[in-house]
Amino acid sequence: MVTPATGSPAQPAWPTPPPADFQSTPSLDELTADEVGPTDRLLVTQARGGEAQAFESLLKRYQAMVTLVAYRQLGHPDQVEDVAQEAFVKAFMHLEDLDDPTRFKSWLLRITANLALDFLRRRKNDGVSLDTTGAFAAAEESAAKQPGRGDLQEAQDHAQSDELRSQIVEAIYSLPEDYQVPAAMRYLEEVSYKEISRRLGLREETLRKRIHRANQMLRRKLRKLWPETDIL
Amino acid sequence: MTCDECRTHLQEFVDGELGSAEKAAIDAHLTGCQECTHLHRQLNKFTTTLIKISEPLKPKADFGSKVLRKFEETKAELNRVPSERPAAVSSVRTAVRTFPAWPFIAGAAVLVVAGLAVMFHKPKEDPVAWLREGAEHARVQVYEGNAWKETEEPGRVFSGNRIEALDAPGEIVEIDFGPAADAMLRAPCVLMIERNATGILVRPDRTCRLWLATKGSGSKSGKILKLLYNNAWVQLDLDGSNAVDVEASPSGSLVVSVKTGSAHFGNADANGDVAEGYTRSIGQTGKPSDAATIDPKTFDWIKPE
Numbered sequence: 072m073v074t075p076a077t078g079s080p081a082q083p084a085w086p087t088p089p090p091a092d093f094q095s096t097p098s099l100d101e102l103t104a105d106e107v108g109p110t111d112r113l114l115v116t117q118a119r120g121g122e123a124q125a126f127e128s129l130l131k132r133y134q135a136m137v138t139l140v141a142y143r144q145l146g147h148p149d150q151v152e153d154v155a156q157e158a159f160v161k162a163f164m165h166l167e168d169l170d171d172p173t174r175f176k177s178w179l180l181r182i183t184a185n186l187a188l189d190f191l192r193r194r195k196n197d198g199v200s201l202d203t204t205g206a207f208a209a210a211e212e213s214a215a216k217q218p219g220r221g222d223l224q225e226a227q228d229h230a231q232s233d234e235l236r237s238q239i240v241e242a243i244y245s246l247p248e249d250y251q252v253p254a255a256m257r258y259l260e261e262v263s264y265k266e267i268s269r270r271l272g273l274r275e276e277t278l279r280k281r282i283h284r285a286n287q288m289l290r291r292k293l294r295k296l297w298p299e300t301d302i303l
Numbered sequence: 304m305t306c307d308e309c310r311t312h313l314q315e316f317v318d319g320e321l322g323s324a325e326k327a328a329i330d331a332h333l334t335g336c337q338e339c340t341h342l343h344r345q346l347n348k349f350t351t352t353l354i355k356i357s358e359p360l361k362p363k364a365d366f367g368s369k370v371l372r373k374f375e376e377t378k379a380e381l382n383r384v385p386s387e388r389p390a391a392v393s394s395v396r397t398a399v400r401t402f403p404a405w406p407f408i409a410g411a412a413v414l415v416v417a418g419l420a421v422m423f424h425k426p427k428e429d430p431v432a433w434l435r436e437g438a439e440h441a442r443v444q445v446y447e448g449n450a451w452k453e454t455e456e457p458g459r460v461f462s463g464n465r466i467e468a469l470d471a472p473g474e475i476v477e478i479d480f481g482p483a484a485d486a487m488l489r490a491p492c493v494l495m496i497e498r499n500a501t502g503i504l505v506r507p508d509r510t511c512r513l514w515l516a517t518k519g520s521g522s523k524s525g526k527i528l529k530l531l532y533n534n535a536w537v538q539l540d541l542d543g544s545n546a547v548d549v550e551a552s553p554s555g556s557l558v559v560s561v562k563t564g565s566a567h568f569g570n571a572d573a574n575g576d577v578a579e580g581y582t583r584s585i586g587q588t589g590k591p592s593d594a595a596t597i598d599p600k601t602f603d604w605i606k607p608e
Binding site for chain 2: 126135138142151152155156159160164171177232236239240245246247248249251258259260263279282283291292
């Protein structure tokens with residue numbers, strides 16, 4: 072049955088600013104039917120209780136993603152490992168401060184990004200060049216003195232690899248949340264599908280679909296950046 | 304094996320993730336299919352390149368053990384602090400004796416700082432929605448410094464964020480509102496999403512085609528999912544199971560076609576209900592029209608693969 076429009080007054084205007092008290096949208100943990108292993112919430116709760124296995128599981132789950140975020144901020148592989156390790160230690164030391172354990176991942180990644188920025192700031196204040204090895208400048212100088220030597224080419228290749236790496240990292244980072252971590256594990260860590268699904272507590276079938284989809288999205292993103300290549 | 308079947312499993316084949324029977328079937332198909340062989344070659348090079356270039360970022364085998372060792376050392380360091388505390392306490396006591404007003408000033412400062420922190424601290428809310436299929440065609444943006452900027456959490460939509468899908472006309476982006484509702488938008492579209500005590504508000508700011516569906520939580524929350532297009536609006540009861548196809552048309556009207564359940568609609572002058580199977584056009588003002596159609600031939604929400 073269709074009720075025709077009446078001449079009654081319109082609904083009251085949408086109230087603004089919105090009070091954030093609508094609680095029917097749950098955390099991600101409760102949304103997926105694809106999970107078979109422990110959720111972040113459970114692992115954080117267990118870690119808070121001192122269970123060593125839970126710390127290890129959180130580490131395995133996010134070490135690739137933390138590395139990726141550290142690199143994204145630093146822009147160079149040097150010091151990435153130090154920042155990534157420090158991020159985990161800081162997160163583990165302050166687990167009690169995390170209000171919502173379902174948000175462990177975004178909290179950990181924020182800690183990582185902040186630590187990387189602190190690191191960059193410290194370096195800048197210390198007056199250290201961000202070309203950490205100085206390899207590029209040294210090679211350029213050497214090549215200028217002795218044209219024809221391969222050092223400059225080597226340095227240029229190195230710089231090009233850095234740029235490609237940054238583009239890959241950026242492309243993985245920009246994937247939707249469900250695809251980011253599996254893609255980081257697959258391409259940064261070279262972990263098998265079975266191991267990724269075990270670490271993430273996901274059904275293997277779900278993981279296979281996500282990797283497949285992540286790969287499609289990555290190729291599409293990188294195709295725009297590498298129009299000349301024959302691999303996409 | 305067909306080309307489609309082969310391509311579905313080609314990435315797994317490249318990644319060495321198939322069983323021997325599946326692997327043999329793909330090998331056999333590749334022998335006789337040039338197109339799939341070409342794709343296989345591309346995927347192989349792509350995967351190898353990604354892994355090779357990412358090599359310097361590969362976490363070392365002892366990454367985890369180093370972290371856990373540092374963690375234990377840091378904890379142990381902290382546990383040693385209490386034995387050093389007496390010295391620190393005595394120096395504070397000395398300070399108190401020489402300057403009795405110190406604790407009051409310090410206390411007042413702490414209160415001021417705590418007060419400011421309470422006033423300005425805004426706890427981060429849970430997302431209102433998550434982008435699912437087709438998310439790569441959309442960007443989630445937040446309004447900062449007089450401009451919309453991409454958020455740092457791709458795929459998650461917080462209250463006040465907007466979803467912009469402009470670059471891929473015809474592509475569908477799925478939006479997941481948790482157990483409450485689902486939506487799909489068809490690019491091009493820009494959609495702002497808010498959450499408040501009444502429910503969820505979606506606000507297209509230009510011509511847009513949307514599918515909204517509430518899942519029927521079974522509770523009596525009284526919350527709604529509302530779409531507002533300037534003055535024209537349509538709303539669904541989040542407690543019920545309803546689905547509508549909505550077009551925010553270039554003329555400024557909303558065309559609402561109810562596929563399941565019912566919807567409430569209105570504008571500045573009128574409001575009413577529309578039942579399953581019926582379509583209404585709701586202008587910015589005046590009486591809504593029942594002569595509207597959304598042409599299924601142009602688009603029928605077939606999901607992308």
